[in-house]
Amino acid sequence: MTSESIFDDNAEIVGNASDNRKRSIFGLTVLGVTSGAVVALVAACAPFVAPALRRYCLPFVPATGEQVKNVLSVLPKTGRLADIGSGDGRIVLAAAERGLTATGYELNPWLILYSKFKSYRMGLGSRATFVKRDLWKTDFKQYNNVVIFGVTQMMPRLEEKLSKELQADCQIIACRFPFPTWQPVKTVGSGIDTVWLYKMPASFSV
Template sequence: MQEEKDSKTFGRILLGIFGGVGLTVLCIPFVTPALRRHALPYVPATREQLDNIFNLLKQYSTKQRRHLVDLGSGDGRIVFEAVQQGLPRATGIELNRVLVYYARLKALTSGQRKICQFKRANLWKYDLSKYDTIVLFGVDTMMEPLLKKLSKEIADESVVITCRYQFPINCDRTIGEGIDAVWLYNSQTIRNQKILEK
């Protein structure tokens, strides 16, 4: 009887240890962004935010957009929405390995692997010059450094749409309010930036 109790106790201890280790391994990709200089947490876009992004893009741009990139693409919902809205190609850039694999699996199972690509990359080291549409859900601390990066890399006739936070310059168009607000900047506005006083 005592041996059976000891065996059950030992089994529970092992279960607790392996469960704790497993949970820690799963949580690491979601917790480590908080340790980076510019923490970019995973917060999925709402339906209203998606609608605002693509409504603003349609209102502003007469040019047919060819290739969208979503910086910090998370589970890929902006990339998938982009191809549903008629863009021929869309790419997601994400540092979180788990989210990249999830989005790739979704692209594969939905038959969109060739038009929806997901890359595990650091957006600060990634070349953005080949995209005509750039979308990002940023955080306040990254907006000015990212603006400087874009001013050197952005292609002619490209547009940048920011969500939740805007660049510290005047935008060309905006739509929505509060957390659902999005701002659009064209390449000329970004290159001729005049940082606004806070």
């Protein structure tokens, strides 16, 4: 073997090693970026998923424009309103614009921040507030209007809870899913936009 061939072989070995290092560094970089993206995605999604891991899943489904209109059609122009599961705050904001003092109860911190920002931009001040609180640990007796976007599984328990807390003549508006035994005094809309209006105590048969 000549000295030239030895040098050529060494150069090839060094070149291959350099290529391997480059590929290794590239692979580690891609792995790092991908891992970071996954961690960021999990961190961003966690506040949205965590509430759904509770006993009753309340996924965020924005109210449609027609649904907001239907809710407003059965609300008075004054009074105190609680929106249970306020989501992005559109019911609370619309009610506050109408003249009510409205509070949204929501577990998702990002939706609360968004709702507060919208309230600030709309200049609603103290008429529209948003609270991060579990509905099962909240007493709603101070309100004379309650709106609920629930799911079928939770409505029986919520019916029992509200019947013990709400005062006479309080209005309860159920969206998408009615209460199991209460008889509505009025039904507005159809399909997913349906809202059921109940009143304490005359129309209830708990």
